[in-house]
Amino acid sequence: MNKPVGKTVASQKSPVNQPKTARGEATRKAILDAAERVIGAKGYSDASIGHITSEAGVAQGTFYIYFKTKEEVFSELVLEMGRLVRHTISDATQGIENRLEAEKAGLRAFLEFVKAHPDLYRIVQEALFVDPDAYREYYGAFADGYRTGLTEAEAAGQISIGDPDTRAWALMGIARALGEQLVVFNSDTPISELVASAYDLIENGIKP
Template sequence: MPDALPVAEDEPRGIQPKTARGEATRRAILDAAERVIGAKGFSEASIGAITREAGCAQGTFYIYFKGKEEVFSELVLEMGRLVRRALTQATANIPDRLAAEKAGLRGFLDFVAAHPDLYRIIQEALFVDPAAYRAYFSSFAEGYRSALADAEAAGQIRPGDCDVRAWALMGIARALGERAVIWEDRTPVAEVVDAAHDLIVHGLQPRGDKP
């Protein structure tokens, strides 16, 4: 056997930049892709439009990305990271689940307002990169579920099916985000959060009937 293994080249992908210039170019392409794909959708977004937006030649795209799908996948991953970070920060140091729920919803809605392309990209991932789509939502569902299970064990919330609840609560956040971004509803985030949190905490029931 020869000496050191050559770091196992598992990258038939676009190459990683090795200088500051390359890093900047790659970044510019990724940012341009977010804007263009977010605005026109994956199939309408041509490489030409992306590189024009990025300010480079078409060929440059292929220095850093294997193809259109790869840049898209990377975008989905990055979005996942950003949303997770936003939620982590928004709910840090909030031990009470109901309070965390409210802060998390606010953090999420603030995030999507600041990244309006998020929705379209994530939504389109179902078709362009199903695995990334599933990974994105699975990570949220799992985290959510375990948070609810902990809260339930701690007596902070009524007992119930944590899995269904996790999906239902994700659905609320997603729908309200969509209302804001896709429907361009201008209702202030605070109002939306208050109304939704009221529903999440108390439900629709008119009276406090059974304990």
């Protein structure tokens, strides 16, 4: 009963290091959290294992009880970000019948998440260089979600006809750009305004 159930995620390279006790669990979590803060703040290469472990309050060697390499924590952070974002968005769009409204709520939730976790945002971006597979998986999954939503909305007659694939990429690009405005450019435009403007564009376009 309650078998550990292998994760269904793809880039599952190393099936090791699962803590067996509560103490271990806690330590691993502490290291992961510290890694998120340190790598998010200093970037992958400037974040040393020493920084991470001291931030976590453990000795350097302890790191390697739970992670095989520095890259491995990083990849796990990317996966975590993926899970978190999907969960957040899915929560925020629960029960919204109209697809367009759901997309709008999803964008708002995404932007709020990004604003609350700027570190995770940067980590995903850096994944393009540290762990490209994780990066592609992250955005691939994201694009799939958009495409599915768009296809269903199209079938339901809630949006006009158009290539769901390019549309998915375009919408994702808009979300990313607005998120980046918040995190990288520290814009203070309220999220609700961003969402409103963006969705006016997405719904009606810019033709006069």
